[in-house]
Structure formats: C-alpha cells, structure tokens
Amino acid sequence: MDFSDTPEEAAYRAKARAFLEANAQRREGSNMLYRAGDADEAFIKAAKDWQGRKADAGFAGITWPKEWGGQGGTTIQQVIYDQEEAKFGFPRGIFDIGLGMCLPTVCKWGTQEQRDRYARKALRGEEIWCQLFSEPAGGSDLAALRTRAERRGDEWVVNGQKIWTSGAHYCDFGVIVTRSDFDAPKHSGLTYFFLDMRSPGVEIRPIKQISGASHFNEVFFTDVRIPDSQRLGAVGEGWKVSLTTLMNERYTIGGRAGVDVDEVLELARTVELEEGPALRNDAVRERLADWYVMSRGLKYSHFRTMTALSRGETPGPESSIGKLVVASKLQAMSSFAIDLLEQGGAINDPKYAPMVGLFQQVLMTSPSSRIAGGSDEIMRNIIAERVLGLPADIRVDKGVPFNKVPTGKTGD
Amino acid sequence: MNFDFSDDLKMLRDEARRFLADKCPTTAVRAVLESDAAYDKALWAALGEMGWIGAALPEEAGGAGLGHLGLCVLAEELGRAMAPVPFSSSVYLATEAIRLGGSEAQCKAWLPRLAAGQVIGTLAVAEGPGRASLRRITASVRNGQLSGEKLPVPDGVVADVAIVAAQTERGPGLFIVDLATPGVVREAVETIDPSRKQARLTFAGVACEPLGAAGDGEGLLRRIEDRAAILFAFEQVGGAQVALEMARDYALERYAFGRPIGSFQAIKHKLADVYVAVELARSNAYYGAWALANDAPELATAAAAARVAASEAYFLASKENIQVHGGMGYTWAFDCHLHYRRSKMLGVTLGSARKWKDRLITQLETSNAPA
Secondary structure (H helix, E strand, O other), rough: OOOOHHHHHHHHHHHHHHHHHHOOOOOOOOOOOOOOOOHHHHHHHHHHHHHHHHHHHOOOOOOHHHHHOOOOOOOOHHHHHHHHHEEOOOOOHHHOHHHHHHHHHHHOOOOOHHHHHHHHHHOOOOOEEEOOOOOEEEEEHHHHHHOEEEOOOEEEEEEEEEEEEHHHHOOOOOEEEEOOOOOOOOHEEEEEEEEEEEOOOEEEEEOOOOOOOOOOOEEEEEEEEEHHHHEEOOOHHHHHHHHHHHHHHHOOOOOOOOOOHHHHHHHHHHOEOEEEEEHHHHHHHHOOOOOHHHHHHHHHHHHEEEEHHHHHOOOHHHHHOOHHHHHHHHHHHHHHHHOEEEEEEEOOOOOOOOHHHHHHHOOOOOOOOOOOOOOOOHHHHHHHHHOOOOOOOOOOOOOHHHHHHOOOOOOO | EEOOOOHOOOOOHHHHHHHHHOOHHHHHHHHHHOOOOOOHHHHHHHHHHOOOOOOOHHHHHHHOOOHHHHHHHHHHHHHHHOOOOOHHHHHHHHHHHHHHHHHHHHHHHHHHHHHHOOEEEEEEEEEEOOOOOOOOOOOOOEEOEEEEEEEEEEEOOOOOOOEEEEEEEOOOOEEEEEEEOOOOEEEEOOOOOOOEEEEEEEEEEEEEEEEEEOHHHHHHHHHHHHHHHHHHHHHHHHHHHHHHHHHHHHHHHHOOOOOEHHHHHHHHHHHHHHHHHHHHHHHHHHHHHHHHOOOOOOOOOOOHHHOOOOOOOOHHHHHHHHHHHHHHOOOOOOHHHHHHHHHHHHHHHHHHHHHHHHHHHHHHHHHHOOO
16 A cells, blocks of 8 residues: 555656646645635636646646547546646636536547537637536436427527526537427437537526526527537437436536635634633534544545556446535535634625635535535435445336426426 | 555455355354353464464564554454454454563563464453543552453453553553463453453452553553554444445345335435445545554554544444344344444444544644644
8 A cells, every 4th residue: 555656657747747837826825715706707818828728738638539639648647637736726617517528528429520620629728618408397307308409401499498507608619408309208309419609599697696606507598500410419319428428527526626624623723612722622523523534534535546547447436425425514514614603603704704704605605516416315326326236216207208297396 | 546455465355255254154143142152262263273363463473474454454354244253352452562562572472372363362441331541540550460440351251361451650551461360350241242242350469561661551552542443443344334235235125115125215315325434434444554554653643533434334334224124123133233233342342433533633633744
C-alpha cells in the first residue's frame, strides 16, 4: 500500500502542474469561500479563454479518443489533472455538461463529419452545450417525457417543454430527447437529436432557485425545426442513446463545491458556547466525529477507485456511494453549523457571517445536491439494484402504450 | 496510487476464506455459543498450524512474517466467520502489547509461545460497568504484587497470560501476569455473546512484571489500543459484510405480496444504506491498515476513524439483517443473532464508538497536520 504516483503518473502530474503554474493563479487558503452567483458575461468570457488555453496545451478531452479531437489518454490522467487544477481558482463548470455528457453522445452516435464540426469547438470552449432531458412530467422517471417530435420530410418539428436545463441561457447547442411515437410503450417511442439553441421557436426562461440564483431554465419549444441529419441513433431508439449521456452523469455531477467537516471543525474551534469553545462540547464533538468518519471514508474510497483506474481496471461498486453521502452530509453540516452560531446563524451578510456566509449559502444550495443528477432515492435504487443485485421496481407502465399510461400531477 | 492489498495477500485472503468456510461454519460458532466450551480448540490448533496466530510476528520471534497487512487480511476473514477463538485477545492485544512494551527477555519468554498458539493471552483493563479508564481503575501493584478485580476479561477463562492495568505509586501501569500464579481466581461470566467467553478475574497479591517504562502506562495502553482498533475494525467489517450479504440473499428468496421482498424500496433503501456504511467502514479500515503497517504519524487518527466506522457499520448491518428476516430473524435457529451479538460485543470490547469519537476529536485538536 502506498499513495504515490507511478513514474508515468508522476511525469504527467509534473506536466500538468507546470502548465498550471505558468498559466494560472494558485488558490489562497483552504476555505472554499464562495458566494453562489450567476454566470455573467465576464465569467463566461474568462471561462472560454481558459478552456482554449487548456485545449492548446492538451489538457482538454484528456480521455477522448484521438478521432474525436481528444488526447487518447487514461482516466487516471484526467483525475490527476483535475486534482492539480483544483488547487487553482478558475472560472469553470460551464463546460462540464457539454464535454462530459453531450459531446461524448454526439461523437459516439454521430458521423465523423459531425465530430469534426462540433467536438473541437466544444473542447476549445468556443461553443457551449446543454442537455435537454428533464420535463415537468419526467424527472426521476425521465422516460415519461412528452415533448413531441413529428417528422416532416427531412425535418422534425418539435413542440413541448424541458426543465432544469443548466446553462441553457448561455449555450450554443443542446442535446434533446423527444417522443416521436405516443402509441409505443414508454421507452420505445423516443428519438434523440441535437439542435442549435438559437433555432426559431426556442424560448428560454430562467428559473429562480431557492438560493436566489438562476443556474437553470425552462426551455419551451414551439414548432422548432430540427434537420433529420441531427438525429442521433435510429427513430424510436432515443432511450438507448440517452443512456450514453446518462452514463457519464455520475462523473460530471461528482465533486461539487461546498463544505466539509474541516470547515465545521474550524468553526467549532472559534465559536463560543455557554461553556467555552464549541469544540469542547461533547454533543458537538460526537457530530464532528461522525462527519469526519464519513468524509475520510469517502476520501479513502476514492483512493480505492483511483487504484483501480491506475491499474487500468474498472472501479468497483464503492465508487457509487459518493453522491448519496456527500449530498445529505452537506445539508446536515450546514444546518448544524448554523445552529452553532445560535441567533447569529441567521446572518447571511458576508460582512458579519463567519466564513463570508458559507454555511448559510450551503443551507440554501444543498437541497439541490440531493435531487440533481439522481435524487437520493434514485441513488439508493441504483446501489440496491446494480451493486446488491436486488430486483428492479415493479413497473405498472411496462409494455403499456405511452398514451394509456396513467398520469397524475405533471409538475406544471 | 496503490491503495489495495498485494496479490499475495489477496491469495492469503482467498485461502483463509476457504479454510474458514470449511473449518468454521456457523455450526462451529453455535457449538461454543450453546455450550460451556471456552473456544473452538480444534480451530485454534489449526490456525496455529497454518501459522496465522503469529502472522504479523517476524520469523525470528516464531511468526510467519506476513506483517500487519497480513494480519488485517486474516482479521477480516475471522470476522466474517465469527471464529469462536481467542484470536483478538491473544494476538491483537496481548501479543502486540508485549511486542510494543516488552523487554527483550519478556519478548523472548512469551512471543514464540503466543505465536504458536500454545499460550493464550489477553488484556485486562475494565473493572465492571463503566470503569475502563486508567484513571478510574482501582487494581493496584505494591511491591511487585497485584491485587484487585478485573471484569470482564475477554477470554479470561482460558488465558494463560494477561496484560493487566493497575495503579502504582508512579501512576497507572501495565503488568504481565502469568495466570497460573497462585492468587489468581477466575470466574466465567455470562455475556451478550457466549461464542466468545469472558471472565471475572481477581488477584490477591499476585506476582507480576511491569510492561514498559514506569509511569508510561497511559501512553503504552493508548498505543496498544490504537493498533488493536484497526485489527478489530477489520473483524467488524468482515462481519458487517456477511450480515449484509445474508440480508440481501434473504430479501431475494423471501416473497411477500407476490414478489421478492427485495423488490420493495423500503428494503432496497435500507440495504443500500447498510452498504454505504460498510463501504465507508472498509475504506477507513484500509487507511488504518496503511497507517499500522507503516507506523505512520496518522495512526491514532486513522485508528479512531476506523474503529468508529466499523463499530457502527457492524451493528447497523446486524440489526437490519434481523429486520429484513422479520420474525424468522428473531428465532434462535436463524444465524442473524450471532452477528447481532458479535457486533455489540466487539463494539464495546475495546471501548465504545462514543469513546473513540471523543478520542478522534481530541486527536484532531492536538495534531497540527491536516489529518
């Protein structure tokens, strides 16, 4: 057992570090001091510039095959680069969905011509992509979607509504799964496309989140025309194509910013309770120990995953627990930290709140972590079914034509 | 990054799993549980022959030279099998204590016999409910003679040698006591897990030898406990994994309302949560193994984290295993209660999760390094 890189990994890490040192500013301090905000024009411009430099240096599309314009590298190289990049403060995140989910789907199911046209520009950050999957009536039950696609010659006409579309307002292209056959059973009537987000009939409305920010949108489609050449996969096989996109979601949703036990520990050292520093209080100590054990358990599980990747093996099932554990831990820790501050815990003003209001921000952002990219309940189903081998849920809509499936409240 | 056991040790694990499946089915655990037998003598002898009792000791001390990583691997397998033998007392506690604190002569006198399984050792600290801290104990040593009471002492019915904690004029200390010495009285006590017997030991002026430097009792006991916590954690993770597998298998076989109960989300989500707890415990235990094998500065923190995670995961897995089995899980005939008993017994033998959580935070308070 050891935690060091192999010689090849060490060389790659040195190369990544040299590039970052020469091109970016190292992040100060250990705190993830952030205030949730919208991605404004200046942010997007800075992010695009950085992505271009990254691509020029060969650190974009590290694991993509060469014929997609990638580096043909290994997952462990990607992990190493990400670890090094995390030490620097970057405008990042807006390319994750495109590069992590959309473009791998376009490249896998599209033509070489399409790969040449779209992949390189996306890698360089010149075009940003979004994913148009969820609908008011289809969230966890994604295949219940009802945005309609009808064929008219060489074109498809799309009508309906998508929701929770991250970044739609600044994206150039999107991948979309639609229903082309309402008489077929749920999973069989779907067809998958990509489209220009500036197509006539596309209307984007930001959704204001409980945190006050607007990271995602509702997207309405009114007689939007998509050329048949932008269909990915066969008509009616959209579900199969969607799985390519979703398979990559776990990696994309992974390491989101927030708080960890170290920040709560730091707070507990400084906050004074009735009898002195909070860290001397037994109830506080017990909770901190619980989170420490979870936090480090995840970290060492990640080491196990890295070990498998380093050997070129597929990671074991332990890699599936991260999102479930992190999401509720974020919420529980932020709530606990606010309680520690007593009346002062209500303050969200960065002038007065400890750590510029980090815990108050996380209180309001953490509910989304438990829903986005697979809710806690879906994650537990995934662990139970794929890891423990328990049976899938019994589906009352199995084999039933979609237009005969009972529907209740559709979310609108 | 190589955060995994070597291929050799994985082969050892496979070998141990096959061996224990053959020599230690749950009927063997029940044989001890349901009788006055102190342990499974045939299994203990076989473990000695395999060289596993002395796995971590160097060959010159009569061991197999497999190191502490090898011992971790074996601990997990013994935990899976719930082996009814005094392995943890004799190996993780007594043997490791003498290795850590013993003089050359003491090591020479005890280690080879402990390694061969000819002699069984244990550690005796607690003096009844709640009193397990060195500050609270009253057994004492005056002029080289030990007096007092220890309760409960794991494997105290059969141990040949005990490392006993006692007060001295220079503060608490640890002592090696040959339990064949006159003045030692043993009394078997009933416990929540009769597959691992425990005893009350009384000492009336019993000759003993100090272990380690005078005045360093607390430090030495702390080091012994930290190291043992990691090995206990592997036993607990092994047991937790089996309890989870039992629950999963039953949930697949048992039908209710016309479908396997494992298709209900109430069961699926419960078992997913158990799986998460076991994986977090396993990963913490792995880090502990690394710290133990390398005698790393992070050992105390790693030990506490491994111990807390493993104690809680095993109890969770064992109680939910009963729950998934429903009424059948509450019968003597089903094996669920064996894990339920063992998990709680192991969960207090080296101190409760509560105690280790406090230790963990104390460790984080005092260490400057970001652990």
